[in-house]
Amino acid sequence: MKRSEFRSDRSSASFSGTMRAALMAGAAMVALAAPAAAEGQLVLLVWEGYADDSIVKPFEEQTGCRVDPIYVGSNDEIVSKVMSGGGAADLISPSNDTAMRLVDAGVIAPVDPAKVPSMADFMPQFRNPEWLMKEGQLYGVPYGWGLIRIIADADKVPADTDSLGFLWDPAYKGQISVWDDIETLYMAARYLGFENTYDLTDEQLEAVKAKLIEMKPNIRKYWFTTGEMGTLMSGGEVVGGSSWEPTLVELWAAGKNVIDVKAKEGRGGYSDSWMIVRGAEENECVYPWLEYVSTPGAQALAHKVTGFGYPNSRMAAELDEETRATYERLGMSDSESLANIDWWQPVERRTKYLEIWNQVKAAAQ
Structure with a gap:
């Protein structure tokens, strides 16, 4: 879901033309780190803004993986589709008040952080967040937050x-x-x-x-x-x-x-995360995508679309000067300013x- 345009169970943000111009105009074109080469198909059960062409196309060109999004409008819809198997998705992007519900249901596979090296640059709050941890295992990669x-x-x-x-x-x-x-x-x-x-x-x-x-x-x-x-x-x-x-x-x-x-x-505060639907662990496009969307360059592209915060501490440096100044004014690049958040x-x-x-x-x- 693009919170800027859609009402959901979790948000009702609505960007005006003025706001979009202030937040997004002139975002710098950035060089993205190339993920590992792969071929195949990746099905995303996802909020619409997270599968924008500006984000997806560079990944497809670099990896040979084809990304097919299935758009959702609420966390309840994500749960329903995953639990029923009807979505046939490889990756989903639920919010932190929904993630553990899916983990406890046994429909989510753990993530191997070693295969997502860009997570090392995440702000501390997003490296091993409690809403993704169970019995010492990580069950998702944090993404957009606010x-x-x-x-x-x-x-x-x-x-x-x-x-x-x-x-x-x-x-x-x-x-x-x-x-x-x-x-x-x-x-x-x-x-x-x-x-x-x-x-x-x-x-x-x-x-x-x-x-x-x-x-x-x-x-x-x-x-x-x-x-x-x-x-x-x-x-x-x-x-x-x-x-x-x-x-x-x-x-x-x-x-x-x-x-x-x-x-x-x-x-x-809320945080969405990329989670692997159990059974998709062996899809050769899954980890290239998780690494790609965790890089500062890809997250800068995502910010241009959504206006949300992103966990990579190096992302702000990829933004143009005006957008970066606003991002920093909001405290989204400063982990200390996030110390008193009731997630x-x-x-x-x-x-x-x-x-x-x-x-x-x-x-x-």
């Missing part, structure tokens, strides 16, 4: 704000907008100091609900797409809330004085969380 940003208008909110608390400040009555998603439950749980974000007890969920209902006088709108959030911020209708990288980039490009609040309570995990009681979120939205202000 954070749920907390943003604020620095002309109206103190520029040194470092806490989620400003979202509840009565001074901002009717001037806050947050995501219409259970991630907002996670956010409130972090603010309340609950460490088990993705496995909250009934008592904790009630506390989260009460805290979010307390926020309602401040809510101008629960946004569904980041395009909505960008419009609210640029028009001065709201002074802050939650969003994604594209909103920040668009607002910065428009000259808005908007800050990326690095909340001390933590921020949510998404499976939520066993997702139905209960959704019930609580719906009760929050239905509650009177």
Whole structure:
């Protein structure tokens, strides 16, 4: 899925022409390290942006492997296709809150890191992430990632704000907008100091609900797409809330004085990974692809398409100067800035969380 154009269970980012120009225009052409020669076919069950021609064609030319993508719109679709065998895929790209579900089901083969040498250049958070590790084995290669940003208008909110608390400040009555998603439950749980974000007890969920209902006088709108959030911020209708990288980039490009609040309570984050469907380990195109998409040059091409973060620490150096400056401003090339990320995990009681979120939205202000 290209988050810039499609709504899914995980994201609703929507790039405008201005934002795409600011984030992607003029990306440098880079020399890609040639993967090992191979011939054959590689079937990807994948978000659309990850199989863009600008990424796939160089790989096909260098290896002789033909890449055939099967596009999906949600993690649930990936799980359904892999579990049923209907997708007949070699590689898939699920998010970190879905990956271990597939590993536990026995449908994913472990990765041999020695066959993906470019992983040595990954930022520490992405070399052996917990969402891909089981019994000492690695079950995927991290790829595109992003954070749920907390943003604020620095002309109206103190520029040194470092806490989620400003979202509840009565001074901002009717001037806050947050995501219409259970991630907002996670956010409130972090603010309340609950460490088990993705496995909250009934008592904790009630506390989260009460805290979010307390926020309602401040809510101008629960946004569904980041395009909505960008419009609210640029028009001065709201002074802050939650969003994604594209909103920040668009607002910065428009000259808005908007800050990326690095909340001390933590921020949510997702990471997609390439995973080998069991039975595809011997496909001679699998490891050449995994190595190719792990190189800084290939990840720079991917960033040009998606705008997401990528794990190779050398990727930023492959971007043109303007794009690299924005990437670094977002903290995506600095592993230290990612130290306080509450990476998404499976939520066993997702139905209960959704019930609580719906009760929050239905509650009177």
